[in-house]
Amino acid sequence: MNESASNAPIYNQNNMYSEQMLDHFQNPRNAGEISNPDATAEVENPACGDILRLTLKVSDGHIVAARFKAKGCVASMACGSALTELVTGKSLREARTTQPEQVAAAVGGLPQASTHAAHLALDVLLAALKQIPASP
Numbered sequence: 001m002n003e004s005a006s007n008a009p010i011y012n013q014n015n016m017y018s019e020q021m022l023d024h025f026q027n028p029r030n031a032g033e034i035s036n037p038d039a040t041a042e043v044e045n046p047a048c049g050d051i052l053r054l055t056l057k058v059s060d061g062h063i064v065a066a067r068f069k070a071k072g073c074v075a076s077m078a079c080g081s082a083l084t085e086l087v088t089g090k091s092l093r094e095a096r097t098t099q100p101e102q103v104a105a106a107v108g109g110l111p112q113a114s115t116h117a118a119h120l121a122l123d124v125l126l127a128a129l130k131q132i133p134a135s136p
């Protein structure tokens, strides 16, 4: 605790973010875009202007790859990263039942002011899944 106090990043004043969230923010998983995705979605949160873009590759009814791009606050970038990890390997059916709480848990919990980030992640996921025909 004490050795990090002097060089605490300015975006983590008051330690409002968990270590998992900062890890996702600093080392985003699956950042970028799939070149010929099966689904693409982009959602903007009008409240704070965050934009989350998600591309998915689907094979045999399962999400085999997910990539995200995010513009916005630390929480939205972290939730985008966590979302890709959460859904990769899931069946479309499972992915459709993802809850914002799972995204929040994957980043170590969200401060009250940042819960919009988990909802944004869910919105973009559901928007992308809508483009994929329901599996037989």
Ligand SMILES: [Zn+2]
Binding pocket: 048, 050, 072, 073, 074, 075, 076, 116, 117
């Ligand atoms: Zn935000």
